[in-house]
Amino acid sequence: DTAVSQTPKYLVTQMGNDKSIKCEQNLGHDTMYWYKQDSKKFLKIMFSYNNKELIINETVPNRFSPKSPDKAHLNLHINSLELGDSAVYFCASSYRGETEAFFGQGTRLTVV
Amino acid sequence: QKEVEQDPGPLSVPEGAIVSLNCTYSNSAFQYFMWYRQYSRKGPELLMYTYSSGNKEDGRFTAQVDKSSKYISLFIRDSQPSDSATYLCAMGNSGYSTLTFGKGTMLLVSP
Numbered sequence: 179d180t181a182v183s184q185t186p187k188y189l190v191t192q193m194g195n196d197k198s199i200k201c202e203q204n205l206g207h208d209t210m211y212w213y214k215q216d217s218k219k220f221l222k223i224m225f226s227y228n229n230k231e232l233i234i235n236e237t238v239p240n241r242f243s244p245k246s247p248d249k250a251h252l253n254l255h256i257n258s259l260e261l262g263d264s265a266v267y268f269c270a271s272s273y274r275g276e277t278e279a280f281f282g283q284g285t286r287l288t289v290v
Numbered sequence: 291q292k293e294v295e296q297d298p299g300p301l302s303v304p305e306g307a308i309v310s311l312n313c314t315y316s317n318s319a320f321q322y323f324m325w326y327r328q329y330s331r332k333g334p335e336l337l338m339y340t341y342s343s344g345n346k347e348d349g350r351f352t353a354q355v356d357k358s359s360k361y362i363s364l365f366i367r368d369s370q371p372s373d374s375a376t377y378l379c380a381m382g383n384s385g386y387s388t389l390t391f392g393k394g395t396m397l398l399v400s401p
Contacts, residue, residue, distance in 0.1 A: 221378065
């Protein structure tokens with residue numbers, strides 16, 4: 179059973195388009211995250227949600243909007259995609275109060 | 291100065307070698323220290339987790355934390371080709387903080 183799953187795994191799209199990435203976890207965790215890994219492999223937090231509530235919002239353009247319909251799901255919607263948005267986006271989850279995070283397999287976004 | 295520094299490598303070793311991977315950090319508030327392993331085109335997977343200073347051993351892997359020097363290490367004994375991956379250190383300053391990652395060190399173990 180996949181603990182943290184993301185869809186799609188690969189996403190190629192044109193500049194200016196709007197796209198969404200979905201994430202689901204079956205670990206019973208109450209906190210979910212979105213991380214961005216750039217071409218230099220640097221992994222950086224974007225958002226964190228606890229029980230559907232936004233608790234961390236790093237300096238991310240407003241074009242990125244996370245949505246958590248329930249504590250097992252955290253989706254990422256990106257408007258007006260730019261070339262610089264090309265990266266691998268990772269979803270992760272944990273229990274609040276525990277720093278061990280479990281990651282999904284990543285979504286490789288390429289904006290052309 | 292970046293919060294977490296990690297040599298990107300690549301680090302190439304022959305099978306059976308002892309590998310030492312390291313990170314330095316500047317934030318003295320960090321108390322939780324983790325090592326993640328990331329295979330190519332996969333998500334990071336948690337390998338080792340330590341709290342505060344000291345050593346922790348799990349099979350061929352040993353994690354060391356020296357808070358006085360702000361330095362953490364991961365040792366891999368009897369390295370195997372299957373250990374070839376990127377190793378990321380990660381740190382947090384409380385159970386309610388998010389993780390700050392190093393850039394990762396690519397390890398290549400040749401048969």
